[in-house]
Amino acid sequence: MDEITVTAPATVSNVVCGFDCLGFALERPRDRFTLRRIPEKVVRIINKDGFGLPVDPERNIAGVTLVAMLEDSGVDHGFEFESDKRIKPGSGIGSSAASACGAAVAANELLGRRYSQDQLIEFALAGEMLASSARHADNVAPCILGGFTLVRSTDPLDIVLLDHPDLFAAVLHPQIEVRTSEARDLLPKTISLSSAVPAWANLGAFVAGLSAGDYGLIGRSMVDEIVEPARRFLIPLFDELKRASLDSGAIGGGISGSGPSVFMLSRDRPTAERVAKEMRNLYAAGGIEFNTYISAISSEGVRIEK
């Protein structure tokens, strides 16, 4: 096989009560990448999308991932990576993870599937580091594996695929850029132990709620008194979005990743559609461009298209 096309899903990380460890995959949007084997031992990036990402492989997330895989595998060829991204960089729904994971899975196919999923996550993490300068797999894990994931540990890598009931996300992506590294600078370096206790209790309860299919518990557990207060001002009308969504039947939600996207979970698609409509109504009055997405939690991660 000399060429392969894959699509990689957008992902929602943090999920309010699981900062740096929880994440889930969306059905859409998905990035589209084609990877070709080339005789030169280099990585060549071709951007077919209009995002103007660097073509220098050392400054490109997919490029870093591919260079690492070529080096590790010791093969005698290179890769041409054709990028047709649909997930806008800096959107907070895992654009960089999609690049890294799409590249990793595509390369693994062209390298004869020599790597395990955990190894692919490791390679993608190396790529992700370029975007966030932190080693955290909360977007990468669901992007590769699909579903709802909890990163128990990155060193050693220990990913838990969580049971969950039907859940539908309404995502609003305001077209303002929030850099992951800058959103990270807003975070407190230390927190009081007394504020950490409710944070871990909420995450434990959230996982219990997911596994029992208890929507009420899932909703009550989606509380974050640590990260959300530091970042919510980045997102215009954040409180109003949340209020209107909950009033429309959403279970809970908040900032997706480091923002600016906002996600709200609902128990069925009609509710998610109603929530998305409320979000659109709120933003329609302002001068900010935005997209909305409605999606189930996708059991599919990176998908091989042809």
Next chain:
Amino acid sequence: MDEITVTAPATVSNVVCGFDCLGFALERPRDRFTLRRIPEKVVRIINKDGFGLPVDPERNIAGVTLVAMLEDSGVDHGFEFESDKRIKPGSGIGSSAASACGAAVAANELLGRRYSQDQLIEFALAGEMLASSARHADNVAPCILGGFTLVRSTDPLDIVLLDHPDLFAAVLHPQIEVRTSEARDLLPKTISLSSAVPAWANLGAFVAGLSAGDYGLIGRSMVDEIVEPARRFLIPLFDELKRASLDSGAIGGGISGSGPSVFMLSRDRPTAERVAKEMRNLYAAGGIEFNTYISAISSEGVRIEK
């Protein structure tokens, strides 16, 4: 009904990765209390055990609980509380919670069962405050409800009863006293956000492991880099106990509550017995008196005996 006898189970709280929120009930030891209606509008404490707990109801955990319930219910009588405790105060396996919960459940019976379980937990919490000067329900919840509980919130009270597979605890109680309030003073007031993330990821993974019956994941998640390092020196041979228990087949374990008891979980009773034997062997050489208990997680909380 003018008199009732109840037994209240020992409980293990914190459970390594759930500081101030996780707890489970043991089958044994159990405290035994008899409560009598008396015409005088007072609370009278009679100690039949040898622990010398205060008989002034305002300085006695069961007393505080009973006074609060008498006041709230507005009845025209008092209570005589006869205490025959088997759970040594300051043992770290929920002695004060057993007093508070036993008193609350017994009083509710004599008051015509007017209170819900959540209300009984609230009354018992008021009693517990006397011991720990902190409002946390991680012993009280499993003592009332039985089973494995997660306190998502104490205000408002929100307790999650966790699904779990068969689990057997081996508990070693060294006869040294650790006051809950003093063990609390050892804790860091603030922690780094970067150390909080693995803590909540471990709790989330632990709950997922419990619900999936994944013993490997349960064990890997029983990690605590925050509280255990601050308290482990209180317990002679703590590291050796842990090492020997894991080598004998225990899944994981650590300090019970604020210590000095140490608990280790195993997937079956024979393994728990082997673990308890290893713990006894280690302590037999030293000069410290100790007890060991082997117990399944009890689905029963406070039990009405007659």
